[in-house]
């Protein structure tokens with residue numbers, strides 16, 4: 001589904017991604033962990049198409065298509081969804097309205113008819129239940145004045161609404177209380193249907209107790225320096241990153 | 253060799269010619285007031301950019317044009333179809349090149365609630381009332397265009413809301429410049445008197461038809477009695493060749509409440525003055541504005557909130573989206589006089605430059621002479637929020653559409669203040685069209 005080869009990206013003069021290799025197959029969940037500033041959000045942003053970053057080398061194929069050639073909205077329509085680490089506040093645009101526009105733009109791209117009001121509302125209701133989100137929140141301006149947890153829940157709600165092929169969750173667990181964490185994780189698990197894939201960026205093992213990953217990768221200084229299964233996450237939880245940093249830095 | 257016509261001389265000559273036709277009326281105190289205004293206009297002359305208030309708005313192109321200053325008004329219903337505002341209902345008055353068109357107009361509110369007349373009729377019927385208020389608020393001592401307007405006061409509306417009456421049906425004044433056959437110049441003068449405990453909504457809509465130039469010089473004076481409520485909307489959608497200079501003057505008595513909203517969709521060269529003088533205590537005033545110039549349009553909003561008395565509140569929000577090579581000016585003055593303790597005054601002006609070639613000049617001007625006051629002001633001028641745009645794109649919304657969506661949301665803060673649904677809907681669709689197309 002997603003094939004990243006030797007991906008390099010920089011911002012201004014600063015190189016942040018220094019050759020990422022990662023393959024995600026349908027239905028898989030990949031967790032990406034790593035110290036602050038290692039490039040996790042950068043990787044997520046580059047995949048979603050943020051223009052601030054210059055891709056200086058490598059390739060990304062999504063379902064056989066050259067992802068790097070596509071505009072952000074085309075990537076979304078092809079089935080990539082990024083749940084932001086820091087969701088943006090957009091005054092004056094309600095979540096409901098915005099999602100209706102987004103959904104219909106994606107359907108248009110895919111050559112489908114617009115969703116009629118009744119079907120849209122039905123889908124809204126269904127997905128609201130999934131992440132236990134309130135109607136009143138959705139009629140307010142998008143993310144404006146939302147608590148940290150509400151913003152994250154809204155991201156997952158949007159993902160549920162747009163039904164992407166690949167969901168990239170960038171620290172969706174941070175800022176969530178225990179109950180919200182469980183709800184959000186269960187929401188994600190419901191979306192795991194054997195076809196849909198996820199890249200889950202997190203600092204915490206506890207999320208991975210709920211969303212059990214197929215693979216765990218450690219990103220450090222712009223490279224994936226270690227990959228393993230869910231046991232790697234447990235090891236990291238126990239030992240921290242120092243041993244990995246030492247291994248990597250010794251090689252340089 | 254033909255000497256270039258002098259607009260000022262042309263106007264003064266017309267005044268004198270007109271005077272000879274007045275017969276007995278020339279001795280009326282209204283006309284004496286006009287005369288005084290004319291002499292002030294003569295003395296002031298048109299402002300130049302050396303004048304502080306006109307620094308960024310040059311009237312040179314306006315005063316060097318030739319206009320018919322007494323244009324005729326011949327128009328049919330069909331000519332107006334393109335200017336229709338869907339579902340508009342209420343008291344609707346049409347003025348073509350200043351002249352009232354009873355055959356196109358509808359007045360539904362009963363006269364014991366509100367008298368809606370032309371300015372001239374108003375003076376005939378209520379001379380004392382007009383004399384009490386006319387030219388008492390708008391400043392013709394320092395402002396040449398107000399002086400000129402006062403000298404030519406004749407066309408426009410007279411609105412008198414009876415004490416204690418709540419007029420639910422809005423009053424919509426539609427001013428249309430017909431520039432289909434020649435350059436036209438029109439002076440419009442409206443007088444609105446809202447008596448104690450009365451309430452009214454007045455909208456002024458400015459449109460043009462035709463490819464020639466038009467010049468509208470308009471002054472609306474409003475007197476608000478004690479605890480009066482006044483909603484006033486000014487909606488401008490004029491041609492690239494339209495010049496518009498307008499002053500909205502509001503005088504508040506104790507506990508009066510006013511909402512002024514000015515929306516400029518289009519206009520070649522526009523200067524709006526909104527002046528509020530709080531002549532009473534516990535006044536509440538809201539001022540909102542929105543301008544969306546494109547091409548080479550120039551839109552200048554000058555506002556003045558004069559807190560002359562204690563315990564009043566004013567809140568001002570102006571927003572602009574600047575396209576292409578347009579230019580904009582916002583100048584917001586707040587005076588808090590020595591006596592005006594416990595004043596709360598807030599001002600904010602936010603602008604989005606949708607093009608690198610657009611410019612916006614903002615100048616907040618606070619002069620505070622009292623010590624126990626709460627005042628704040630802020631202006632921002634910047635590009636579109638790229639983070640927000642990326643967020644929308646990442647959800648599948650194409651960049652252009654995302655940009656339009658953000659602009660609409662930005663504008664909505666102002667548009668939502670308009671309590672006449674048909675006008676609000678008309679604006680929403682006109683703005684959607686404009687931000688989507690440009």
Ligand SMILES: Nc1ncnc2c1ncn2[C@@H]1O[C@H](COP(=O)(O)OP(=O)(O)OP(=O)(O)O)[C@@H](O)[C@H]1O
Pocket residue numbers: 011014016034035036037038039040041042043052085
């Ligand atoms: N817009 C930017 N301008 C300059 N530097 C940037 C920018 N965005 C990211 N960086 C830098 O790139 C590096 C990687 O940042 P990134 O946000 O990808 O880290 P991260 O792994 O997501 O960290 P965290 O765990 O703290 O979220 C950091 O050193 C960061 O300062």
Ligand SMILES: [Mg+2]
Pocket residue numbers: 040041042085170171
């Ligand atoms: Mg990050």
